[in-house]
Amino acid sequence: MSLFECDVLVAGGGSAGMAVAIAASRVGARVVLLERNGFLGGMGTAALVHTICGLYVVREDEVVEPANPGIPMEVAQRLLAMGGARGPVHMGKVQVLLHDPWALALLADEMVEECENLTVLLHAEMTGVEGDDGGWEVAAISRGQEVKVRAQAMVDATGDAVLVSMAGAPWRQVEGARLQRPAYVVKLAGVDQGVLDEAGRLRLAHGIAFGVRSGELPKEVLGAGVRAGANVGECFLTMDLAAGGEAYDPLDATMLTKMEQLGRRSVGILVDWLKRKQSGFEGCGVAAWPTRAGVRESRRMEGVYELRVEDVLEGRRFEDGIARVAWPVELREKATGPRWLFAKAGSVGEIPLRSLRSAKFESLFAAGRCLSASHEALASVRVMGTCLASGQAAGWAAAMWAEKGVVEIEAFNQRS
Ligand SMILES: Cc1cc2nc3c(=O)[nH]c(=O)nc-3n(C[C@H](O)[C@H](O)[C@H](O)COP(=O)(O)OP(=O)(O)OC[C@H]3O[C@@H](n4cnc5c(N)ncnc54)[C@H](O)[C@@H]3O)c2cc1C
Incomplete structure (x- = not known):
């Protein structure tokens, strides 16, 4: 059995999880990331999703600007520099970055290797969690070998809220007929x-x-x-x-x-x-061929605040806003095509920090596809550019909680 001690445990190394781990370790936290695949990138690699949406805001005057600074734009720029992406390119009313799925995995390797206090364990599937805000012990399995990780704070970036459900924290999932199609x-x-x-x-x-x-x-x-x-x-x-x-x-x-x-x-x-x-x-x-079929929606954490579709469509800002929502609501409830809902012209909403925080545990956070959002709001914030942004914010928040036992939004804002 291998035992690791850290400040922040990250479950899942998709676009959200890699951003969580990099952001937390860059502000000094000792981080362990568990990923069941042999590579990082999640759906953006394993399921061959090949376009990063939600990176850019198209203003009313047609000027294209970054939606969120920091890791989302760093990923975009480094992918472009290594020849692993093309764009931004127009797709209807929005701008996207076309990426090579395996370039994303390569870049993720490079970025996590640059972080000295970050341990990435690939081929490590998380299987159980015990503990509470006083400290957590997470179990994983790697080819039949047991791995244990002790952590002060945890971030669920599994896409399926696996960590949240194993920790006994509340979660939601809509009925099968309404779930976004895979x-x-x-x-x-x-x-x-x-x-x-x-x-x-x-x-x-x-x-x-x-x-x-x-x-x-x-x-x-x-x-x-x-x-x-x-x-x-x-x-x-x-x-x-x-x-x-x-x-x-x-x-x-x-x-x-x-x-x-x-x-x-x-x-x-x-x-x-x-x-x-x-x-x-x-x-x-x-x-x-993909390593696995692409799942767009499953469980999501029940957070302190559940982001609503009205928040996205009305471009709502929050005092504890941590990321801008730059993608329309793209509902794929039928296999025959999406239904789009666009935000009010000229408005760009935000995700509040409260949507990354578990309703039950202060030291438990979620990012990416399993943060706290309604079924319709998730149809916007699940895109990879926004996952990178919510991941970055969850990384900072979890690192701060591990250090101080509290997340101060004022200090947090200075980082962004
Ligand atoms: C078919 C399809 C098309 C899409 N098209 C686009 C698009 O064009 N543009 C766009 O931006 N977005 C698109 N999306 C959405 C986007 O790809 C995902 O919502 C986003 O990648 C989710 O990122 P994530 O990091 O939250 O989760 P994921 O990418 O799902 O990553 C979760 C990670 O957690 C790991 N994991 C899960 N459970 C465990 C466990 N128990 N132990 C260890 N590791 C675990 C998984 O292996 C995975 O690597 C699409 C999605 C699908 C399915």
Whole structure:
């Protein structure tokens, strides 16, 4: 058994968790990060999510400015500098950064290695938690070997609020019918770049719909679409899945198994059809499969304040605001396409620190996809740019709690 002592334990090393760990260690906290995969980046690597949204605010005068300073912009700039990203590029009314999923993993390695007081344990799946605000002991398992971590403060960045639920703190999850649909993403090579513009993507959507109507394709592929990647000559195929409809439960192993199998099978069928039937795709093939299917929504922590959709749409600011919300509400409750809700023109809302704090324990925080937000508000703040920002803030807050037993928002604001 290996034993680690630290100030801040971070569970999960996706975009939120890596930002938590880096931010906390940069302000002097001793940090341990547990990640079950063999790499960092979470959905932005494992599920081949290939676009970082929520990094930029487009002002009314069309000027593009960073949504949140610090780690979000550092990640964007370093990805661009290493040739692992392209942008910002226009996507409808918003601006995004196209990134290479594995460049994100490489950059994350580089950034965590620069932090002297940060221990990253990959292949370490958290399995249990004991304790309270007086101190925590977290258990993990690595290839059958037990790992124990003692910490003063903890941040749940698992995306699924696994740590929150194991700690016995309250959490929420909406019913299966309303949960955002999961998706299966693959990287394609050999696609003619001329078919990746808006007109080409529309033609493809019509072609797929026709293929389904005529019985050539199964209905599962109806939600499929392509988007150019960061590197010239590559593109990504994203297939939203109905995943059991009302019975969908992203925490259930049987359901997850069916989802992975359906994703793989449907991609195989669709790529074969694309090669035979769609101009521009004749020479295409799958260049990379995901490590896991992409889950957009599951459990989230019940916090001191639950961010509401009105807060996002009305551009609400808070006295304890810690990150700006630069992405519209993108509801993907159906596999056939998103429903968008945009904030009032010219307004940009915030996430309050209270949405990162557990309603039960002062020393327990959450960041990224499992912070405290309603189902609709989460459909905005779950994007990676905002996860990096909420992660950075949770890292500072947890480090401060471990040091002082309190989080002073005034001192906190000076850091941002
Ligand atoms: C199909 C799809 C398309 C998307 N498209 C976009 C997009 O275009 N742009 C955008 O910005 N966002 C997009 N998103 C949303 C975005 O990718 C995620 O919401 C975001 O990456 C979540 O980051 P996170 O760090 O909170 O969680 P995750 O990325 O899910 O990371 C959580 C990490 O915790 C680890 N973990 C979980 N449980 C344990 C445990 N018990 N022990 C140890 N480690 C654990 C996981 O392995 C993972 O690495 C998309 C999501 C999906 C699914």
